[in-house]
Amino acid sequence: MGLASLIKIVRPRAIALTLATLFTIYLLLTLFTGLVTAVYSFYDSIVSVSALQDKFVFIVSSYALSPFTSVVSVNSVENAVKGLHGVEKTVYEVITIGYIDGRAVVVRALNSSAFKELTGYSVIDGSEIDDNCFYCAWLGYNLAKKLGVSVGNRITLYSPFTSTPFILRVSGVISAGKPYDNELIIPLGVGQAFRGLSRSQVSIAVVLLSSRQSYLELAKRFEVDVEKVSLAERVILSLRYVGRRVELRTYNDFSSMLFSRLGLPKETLMLILVSISIILSLGLYIVGQALVTLNMTNILIAYELGVPVKKTKVFLALVAILCSLASYAMALALAKVLFSLVSIELLEHEVKLSIAEKDVWFLPVPASLFTLIGLAMVRIDEQ
Amino acid sequence: MEVKNLGILKTLFIVFARGKQISVLVLSISIPIALVTSIALALSASQQQVQLLTDIALQNASVVVSGNGFEVGVVDAVLVIGDQRVGIQIHVVRDFNAYANLINMRIVKSTKPVDKAVFSVGMEIANRFKAGVNSIVLICVNGSCFNSTITAIHRGEGYADYIVVTNSTAFLSYSKTMCFSKREGSVAVTGILNSLNRDISLLVQLLALISIAAYTPILYLSINRVLNDYGDVIEVFKSVGATSRVICTYFLLLFVVLSMIFVLYGIALGVVVVHIGIWLLRFFGIAMLFKPTTVSELAIVPSALYAILCAIVTAVSVKRLYGGF
Numbered sequence: 001m002g003l004a005s006l007i008k009i010v011r012p013r014a015i016a017l018t019l020a021t022l023f024t025i026y027l028l029l030t031l032f033t034g035l036v037t038a039v040y041s042f043y044d045s046i047v048s049v050s051a052l053q054d055k056f057v058f059i060v061s062s063y064a065l066s067p068f069t070s071v072v073s074v075n076s077v078e079n080a081v082k083g084l085h086g087v088e089k090t091v092y093e094v095i096t097i098g099y100i101d102g103r104a105v106v107v108r109a110l111n112s113s114a115f116k117e118l119t120g121y122s123v124i125d126g127s128e129i130d131d132n133c134f135y136c137a138w139l140g141y142n143l144a145k146k147l148g149v150s151v152g153n154r155i156t157l158y159s160p161f162t163s164t165p166f167i168l169r170v171s172g173v174i175s176a177g178k179p180y181d182n183e184l185i186i187p188l189g190v191g192q193a194f195r196g197l198s199r200s201q202v203s204i205a206v207v208l209l210s211s212r213q214s215y216l217e218l219a220k221r222f223e224v225d226v227e228k229v230s231l232a233e234r235v236i237l238s239l240r241y242v243g244r245r246v247e248l249r250t251y252n253d254f255s256s257m258l259f260s261r262l263g264l265p266k267e268t269l270m271l272i273l274v275s276i277s278i279i280l281s282l283g284l285y286i287v288g289q290a291l292v293t294l295n296m297t298n299i300l301i302a303y304e305l306g307v308p309v310k311k312t313k314v315f316l317a318l319v320a321i322l323c324s325l326a327s328y329a330m331a332l333a334l335a336k337v338l339f340s341l342v343s344i345e346l347l348e349h350e351v352k353l354s355i356a357e358k359d360v361w362f363l364p365v366p367a368s369l370f371t372l373i374g375l376a377m378v379r380i381d382e383q
Numbered sequence: 384m385e386v387k388n389l390g391i392l393k394t395l396f397i398v399f400a401r402g403k404q405i406s407v408l409v410l411s412i413s414i415p416i417a418l419v420t421s422i423a424l425a426l427s428a429s430q431q432q433v434q435l436l437t438d439i440a441l442q443n444a445s446v447v448v449s450g451n452g453f454e455v456g457v458v459d460a461v462l463v464i465g466d467q468r469v470g471i472q473i474h475v476v477r478d479f480n481a482y483a484n485l486i487n488m489r490i491v492k493s494t495k496p497v498d499k500a501v502f503s504v505g506m507e508i509a510n511r512f513k514a515g516v517n518s519i520v521l522i523c524v525n526g527s528c529f530n531s532t533i534t535a536i537h538r539g540e541g542y543a544d545y546i547v548v549t550n551s552t553a554f555l556s557y558s559k560t561m562c563f564s565k566r567e568g569s570v571a572v573t574g575i576l577n578s579l580n581r582d583i584s585l586l587v588q589l590l591a592l593i594s595i596a597a598y599t600p601i602l603y604l605s606i607n608r609v610l611n612d613y614g615d616v617i618e619v620f621k622s623v624g625a626t627s628r629v630i631c632t633y634f635l636l637l638f639v640v641l642s643m644i645f646v647l648y649g650i651a652l653g654v655v656v657v658h659i660g661i662w663l664l665r666f667f668g669i670a671m672l673f674k675p676t677t678v679s680e681l682a683i684v685p686s687a688l689y690a691i692l693c694a695i696v697t698a699v700s701v702k703r704l705y706g707g708f
Binding site for chain 1: 404406407409410414416417421422424425428443444445446447448457459463467468469470471472475486487507508511539540542543544545546559561563565569570571572574575578579582587590593594597598601602604605608611633652653656657659660664
């Protein structure tokens, strides 16, 4: 009654069904996780300054939920960075959503010299960004293609924060890399008007620092516990603008919250992910059970021949773990290929699906556990 | 013969029930349907949120560019004050007061009654370039320049602070006429919400379809697995004179009914799981503002299609295993 008799218990068809099911479940789980991760990090990808990898970047935003409704006082940020050694530059930006020709687009407004420094953009067509042209707009290369407009065309832009339209002339088409190529760029003043802000308010402040020490000192000034907030060198603060100050506050106003989520219904995605995890876990539980029930005839024969139930179950558990790992490896490999090939579109931005490294290692653990629980719950001795 | 045929159906069902194959069908039919149902329900909660925001937006009026309405001549010009140059937009209107009323703009400083010739500069422009009323500015359009005296400074919502509004006909020949009209609700808010909702809905529907498609090979394997157990029974049926056609017909009938039962079970499972999910999210401090209420066509249509797919897979498998119809 060695390993050979145990191996005979498992039918190849049962293995095929188990592998196919586990592969499908893992693939779906990875795809859904990738989608939620991508949508969750969408806002970060819009506010983060990807071109400055060598700098310490501190981004001040009022709501972590959405940069589109964030309001930060310029004076508050200036007071916070005042006298701080190592501050290279503070860039103020307005980032919001606009509506143009049936599409929701990201509208960004900032000083042209700061934009040049941050992105090193180049003009494909038309003129350079001019801070003193209050009827001008510059389109990212991809957005211009999608909207089908070129230099000299007039566009009518609607803001969710003001009741009058902005009739702007396309003065240039620029190439500045992601995410700017999918955005509409306007002078800071017009952007503030578009967002319904005064001249002393912006959406975010990007503070460029020369050293980690300065970064930690600035975090301390904002009363942020860096160790708790992020292990990385970058952080998006969840601060709320109150009066003329920036404070850490609980976010509790219902209507403000709804408008802050104007961008994306994140809680819907969370609910989908939780529900799907439960259903797929249930599926894994049934896979575990099916591994026994599909081989029941052979298991009973082996039992009659003297193979103990415990030994059979341990063997099947081993088979389940091997199937689980093999399926997961295949599903992950296919998912990564799909992630590199497929992208989703949000607010005219191309968003690539991605999965965090910790999720890669975490996902198969509960999944295998559910499969093993399902397997353990079948009572072979009662048969 | 009828009794005999019903006997076949009964025997097929008993073999299924005793064969402990329920878990296989739950896995291959109910689980994907539960997935689609939960996605559809979560999406309905999101749509309720969008509806609320749209309703809030409807409480405000907004000005839109339309085919007819208040005529405004739009001119893109360069304004020169001292040694400073700035690109500004001039709105040329016949009735200044009516336009001010339409775009919610008010005069904060003026030299004369506003029903006369008005050249009103937005507050932001005036502040930036320290221009007051009676200041003389140079306006250049398409190479032609005009001296104009600022007769008023206005303040308004949004873009109004950055434009010049005039009733002077001097700029009319350079202008492009556009029509402005007032509309209930915010065009931008409803447009953005609908656009985002469309993006998210498409994405989620795609995921629902992927889920169904991914489960199709499992469905085929599972139904084959279940049908394999009928080998001995089929031999018995054939030995007592039942034709392959009759056996296959009853197989199909049984599996169509079973697939419908498991589809309904999947829908119920999806509803329960979504509510467990809401409870779990609330437990971890994430409150769902809206509760999913109805199982929409997003769940019903794929479920019906999946039930049809079950019938097709059964027919193909039965034909392959036990001969044709």
